[in-house]
Amino acid sequence: MERRLYQRIPVQVSAIVTTEDGVRIKVSAVDVSSDGLGIECNIKQRNMITPGGSFVRDGKPVSVFVDLDLSERDGHPSKIVAKCHVAFSRRISSDQCKIGLRYADIESNGHEWLVRFIEKRLAPN
Numbered sequence: 001m002e003r004r005l006y007q008r009i010p011v012q013v014s015a016i017v018t019t020e021d022g023v024r025i026k027v028s029a030v031d032v033s034s035d036g037l038g039i040e041c042n043i044k045q046r047n048m049i050t051p052g053g054s055f056v057r058d059g060k061p062v063s064v065f066v067d068l069d070l071s072e073r074d075g076h077p078s079k080i081v082a083k084c085h086v087a088f089s090r091r092i093s094s095d096q097c098k099i100g101l102r103y104a105d106i107e108s109n110g111h112e113w114l115v116r117f118i119e120k121r122l123a124p125n
Helices: 043-049 110-122
Strands: 009-018 024-032 036-042 063-069 079-091 096-106
Touching: 009 036, 009 110, 024 043, 024 063, 024 110, 036 043, 036 063, 036 079, 043 079, 043 096, 063 096, 079 110, 096 110
Parallel strands: none
Antiparallel strands: 009 024, 009 063, 024 036, 036 096, 063 079, 079 096
16 A cells, blocks of 8 residues: 555656765666655665665664756756655666665755645646
């Protein structure tokens, strides 16, 4: 049973993940929801985001910042900047991983814009 307020919306956009150590990594965002997002990256990138694949550091979830550009089809850009906690990290192929991120804090009016983005994508055409 889906427990999310809004379901995951498939996207294919680039995102920048900034690690706790300040390293910036370009990845692909593959889905978004009102609670978080999924990113795909290679093994090397995964190890920079979640050292050794572990998403817990010192007993707490690993935190990252994500810059995500969810431009509308009509050309209206909207950049979302969020602090996220890593919820999961799994390998999806021999050299690719998916990392689930849960929003801890979204800057400015980013959450309201995100909800509108999701509602538009879910609305019947």
